[in-house]
Amino acid sequence: MQELIKRAKELLEDGTVARVLGWKAGDLPYNPEPAYFDSTESLADFVYNGFCGANLSKYLIEASKLEGKTLVCLKPCDTYSFNQLLKEHRIDRDKAYVIGVGCKGKLDIERIRKMGIKGIEQISGAEMEDAADTLTISTIYGERSCKFADAMLERCHVCKGKEHQVYDELIGESKETKDADRFAEVARIEAMTPEEKFAFFQKELSKCIRCNACRNVCPACSCRKCVFDSNKFDSAQKANVDSFEEKMFHIIRAFHVAGRCTDCGECSRVCPQGIPLHLFNRKFIKDIDEFYGEYQAGMDVNAQSPLTDFTFGDVEPGIVGERG
């Protein structure tokens, strides 16, 4: 982290960048927030640790409108989103100075809480320098510890890899954290009977409070006006009046980002109700891979997105029924 701050200071001082987009230390050990730093003094609050899960790519849409370059810290997975936004002309490459930061897996405070750890005062082991694979958590109710891997976000267990897809320079080491199959859960649901599938999603989606956090955090959801906000249609619904609405919202949202979703996992990270929203996106990704060949959004800026492309021999929609 010190190296990162040092470099940021240099770039600010020599005028290469006008501001730094990173994370600011929070008032609890686990809540750093995305923040802009425009002076070397303000960098005193800069932090980069295991709780900096937020994907900063989306903030670049606004930052691209500002005067001068913005230094942005991107983790390997965030760079996919950056590329995707570039491809959609939502951000300006010339306005960003990308520092690819190392990542050894990001932590999920909800998972830590679910282990019954509460009254958290301090967490050690979450810093980038820490090599330990255990977190030591001191709480009002005594000292607790847990495995780093057990406290990791779901997305880190299916990490796409430690290579940055785009960067101006790299700082810090990354660690391989993948220990699960990305599509295992999707396949498990696919194998269910229609009744079980329906019951599963009904149960998960009934928790939805339509707060739109999943949409607003999503780097692929960058429409200026979302159809669910537009007062021109009666699809604009603020609250969950009927169970159908949540399904419609989540299916349409997932569909709209199909072929553009990099599977960054932000939607599932931010959902206050812990709905595994990535299961929708991954279903589309899995289908796209199966039907139209493997495709990873954000990997190659020049690749044709599967939904704006076709071949004469594409499968017919009837395959869904035939597959059984």
Added chain:
Amino acid sequence: MYKIAKENLTALFRLIAGAQELYLPVKTADQVNFGAWSEDAEVDLDTLKSVKSPKDAFFPQSENLYTCRKDGKKISIEPEALKEQNFVIFGMKACDVRGVEVLDKVFLADPVDTFYAARRDHGTIVSMACHEPEESCFCKVFGIDCAEPAADVATWMVADQLYWKPLTEKGEALTKIVESVLEAADNADEKSVEEEKAAIRGIVEKLPYSNLSLGGWNGEVLTEKFDSALWEELYKPCLACGTCTFVCPTCQCYDIKDYDTGHGVQRYRCWDSCMYSDFTMMAHGNNRTSQMQRFRQRFMHKLVYFPANNDGMYSCVGCGRCVEKCPAALNIVKVIKAFEKQGGEKA
């Protein structure tokens, strides 16, 4: 005071549910929210905070106001019936109970909101002391004692016993219904409840946010706070989602909308969020055009506008849900601290 063993709680719930509707913290798909009790509901009284606050019981996320139906040339308008069934909401925490007091100020003031008033009339609140408060709690700042919650009936869970203390007439009436499963508490029991209270208060003292200072936030500081340059910095990470508002026990803004059912119109109201771009949208447009203004609105409302109109009562109760749930890790505590820090620098 009465008591009941923890393993007999199901009998207690069964008795209440036999006479009235019963809502309590229920775990669904790994998350605890208030929901209706049933034999196979997974009741969870150990999780301190439900994701959504229990304000739904009195002010549901969405509720119908009336339904218009078109049948040939006939048009009928059917107003939604008011709540007539008594219900019990079990396991509310002290902060959530204060949240209801805040809502009362809004909905029971003239003109009275009849839907809300009917629910308040028919609802009995059974609160529960917070056995193990968490680091995101700051109810003490608002003068709330989570060891001694208000409500119709207050309860304490100490080891394997639930202690039950009716505080109001409604509470006495409910106690009558469940009398058969309750035992009278003796002096030793009273003592263990007192010990629990002391223990809770001891923990609250140690919480990181308990010393938060609200100095400088009241109904008088409107222009000073409104014009502060700090908002421009503070709002930046805000994603403009509605998580903070929808988990909040006191946020009371709503929108009224029409839904086209194909055979008529259903008019309903649903929670709205000041974070949304179409919040208070009017024919001439929107009076808060930037996210900074919308962000400012939320905190100014809670800490300045509301106390200005309600004898100094803040419309934040320190439940800490927004602290835990904000996707960008922003929250009211950070706002209060930022202003405090700035004040300190000036002085």
Added chain:
Amino acid sequence: MSIEAKEEFRPKIVAFCCNWCSYAGADLAGSSRLGYPADVKIIRVPCSCRVNPMFILRAFEKGADGVIMCGCHPGDCHYSTGNYYARRRMTLLFSMLDYIGVENGRTRVEWVSAAEGVKFSTTMNEFVEKIHSLGKNVRLGDLRCRN
């Protein structure tokens, strides 16, 4: 007719037909006096590619029991390639509906040219029969739209 017969399930079916082929195919079916059930309500769209996934869900929301989309045969699109894009979209959408537990017989895509009045009629008859066997759509649809 007995009262029971009157209350028999009449499915509501929405058919999105492209202006250039399938809608003309429906016309041909009509002028050739080929029957298809009146339960099918046709919505004309400029191209099958115009059908947004939201249209399909909205049809279900408002009470449809089945939704079918018809367009020009691949290769015959009036706009050259519209139906190729539509094909990909619908494949993914139907797969998603299947994934959340909606019976996959409730959605269908069929390519019907302007000359295929017979195909239009048989497709619709088959589809209505299929929906008949699946019964009322209870998994998708807004309760407020029900009577």
